[in-house]
Amino acid sequence: MEIGLVELSRLQFAMTAMYHFLFVPLTLGLSILVAIMETVYVMTNRPIWRQMTKFWGSLFGINFVLGVATGITMEFQFGMNWSYYSHYVGDIFGAPLAIEGLMAFFMEATFVGLFFFGWDKLSKVSHMVVTWLVAIGSNFSALWILIANGWMQNPVGAQFNPDTMRMEMTSFFDVVFNEVAQAKFVHTVSAGYVTAAVFVLGVSALYLIQNRHKDLARRSIAVASSFGLAAALSVVVLGDESGYSASHTQKMKLAAIEGMWETHEAPAPFNLIGFPDKEARETHYAIQIPWVMGLIGTRSLTQEIPGINELEAESEERIRDGLIAYDALMTIRADRENVSPEVRETFEAHSENLGFSLLLKRYVDDPRDATDEQIAQAAADTIPGVGPLFWAFRLMVGLGFSFIAVMIFFFVRASFYQMQFPRWSLYAAVAIIPTPWIAAELGWFVAEFGRQPWTVDGVLPTALSASHLSIADLLITLAGFITFYSVLFVIEVSLMVKYIRKGPYMDVAETEAWQAKHEHRLRTHDGQGPFANPAE
């Protein structure tokens, strides 16, 4: 198989996946924020909260639809572009995708129509329940997708079956409760909450700058900053959980992110900044913080974290061990009815390294014919691109910490300073709207690029996973996706801008009637009306 085809397939998958993930985080977070706002409305009965629900709901809708539309591409691309992958691991990987549809997406998509069209057809409480079901559905959706992705990072609960030439599930429980999947799920949905919080904060800040819709903007900031603070803390803490689980499931990824070439005696230092050099196998000008890496990775002061060079040597051993499994597999396949039990036993004993022998398929048709140089080359292939991972990770973490600072600032201002926000902070809030998306895309880059050269870590090499298509096939669909997605992106952003500019639909008469009715009850002790705006 030509490498060109695999590279194009990867490019297309990466592009469509990253495009899809422009819409997902906002869906995850905004659905919950909208549900919270509607809950406040149902509890307090104040019209402003319904107007907020409807306004943020309309922005949610513009975003949601593209998340749905581009998600279909993701589900179909496995079969279209990664057919050998689909055959090889479909027995395990397909299940969470199907369950996502059954359990989560059906609920989300069925009720989202009622969210928009059901305001006059449902009681207040029923509508609120519908909104929550949309939010819960979206988040459950993420759970199952990340169980699927978590399995690609840490393929537990499965075994190779020589009769069907594929991986088969041995424990559904292990697949679902995969520690990598669970850590990823919480990390990813929290990132979505931060994205929505930053978005709501930014748009509300814009309204305060423009001196309009101040009631809505202040309340939205209060909700977004408290929700966002909790989420930003959880992203960082649970990102750390991902790091910890990587230290025993994906050692190579962790070492690459860290730019750690040699195994360091425990506890290893953390390279805060440096310039990883794959040729020289060294990270130049590294500024190190002692002990931190060891603490993050192993939560101990005594356990070692292996460096890239040691892991490469380990890969070479695993390739050689995998060749024994591959040889046994070929014997079984030649005459499966009459093969001796010893051959099957040999296969079982070495099958966990079968995937490593498949790395050689890039160089030879029959891995058993590989030379020592080819084996060394395949072992070197197990080192992912250290430089890009090193930098992408640091940028993501830097952004993650800055979100905590932003949320603390707005939370404190909203809670203890009568909603007084200095003007510079409002401008800053508008300016940082795109940053959570950057952080989220970097996160996916680290997760997926860091897994290379595997589609399923240690089980199936990427080079083997792609469909047997022609280059022309790929060029046609790539051109199609690029044109199509660019047009949709421009339309989406322009509609978002239009609806933000237009602002919420405020029913003035309704609000005033409500205020007149409740004024006596809400009058404060200083004699001021409850609706007087705080002094500017």
Next chain:
Amino acid sequence: MILYELIDFDLLRVVWWVLLGVLLIGFSLTDGFDMGVGALLPFVAKTDVERRVVINTVGPVWEGNQVWFILGGGAIFAAWPPLYAVSFSGFYLAMFLVLAAFIVRPVAFKYRSKRDSAAWRSRWDWALFAGGAVPALLFGVAVGNVLLGVPFHLTDDLMPIYDGSAIGKLIRLLHPFALLGGVVSFSMLLMHGAAWLSLKTEGQIAERARSIGTKAGLVAVAGYALAGLWLAIGIDGFALVNDVVSNGPSNPLYSEVTRGGSWLSAYSTRPWIVIAPLMGFAGALMAMRGLRAGREVSTLLWSKLGITGIISSVGLTMFPFILPSTVDPNSSLTVWDASSSHQTLFIMLVVTLIFMPLILMYTAWVYKVLWGKVTEADVTENSDSVY
């Protein structure tokens, strides 16, 4: 876990084959009228308000309906991985067209009425037309190709391979019989969309829909009959040569297949399956009568029965084949050798038995909440909140 051995492997395979049919039918019955309505849009509605009425008949439900399609894809992946791998990569560019339609359609629903410009709205109306018509046509073309057999083979590693260039593979899908399949599915879904509009709209829109729907029903019935005749005299079937091992490993290369005879010989070995084409004819004919007479609920139900009959007749005729191969018949995928493992099928069945009733319940509730006709007043009075 040994629990899964409660149900035999071969039984699970048959159950999942039935469920595959249920999902395809569920998709055609629900999203089918969305596609039909999209394809009818430019012809049944002339003014902007009329078009918005038509769009809003499906506005609140298309998202849920489309999940049948997504779930269908997911279930094929989970229960029939070889089928998923072979068909999606083999129909590559055709799949891309379907994807494009399913991407543009949601966006068109959502964005069309968000600007006042007539040009903007007209462009989205055509997007809705294409988003409904293209998949409605292509699904029939795909089914036609499955009956004809598809030119793929599996290597010893079970890698699916198709020969031919990108465009060549696309053009090869356009065999006259496959095109006839496209005509049947397109006209059938037009009829279904018309039955939906006749229930959900009134006045001129409903009248136009009934008139087009009646003609579409006639084309569907005639095309379906012609396809049956063609299968009887002009198209080879496939058959398993050796004894059927129904609970063996899922490796298509272990069974031997020949090409020859007729698909329709299934009607002599399993005569009871004749009920499916009878349902197809009866449903479509009664739906046509209902459309002409202006009956509403019963017409939609007849139309559903017709679609159920037509789709299940294809599956029942081909059993146990799912995707036969013309260039290497031994690579053909059948119910007995293209499924997931015993355990995965069992787990997926348990999950389905838990969630499918829930899905049907809440979907029914949503339709109940939204029951009633969509009128021009509904659209003009809620201009900001509806599509």
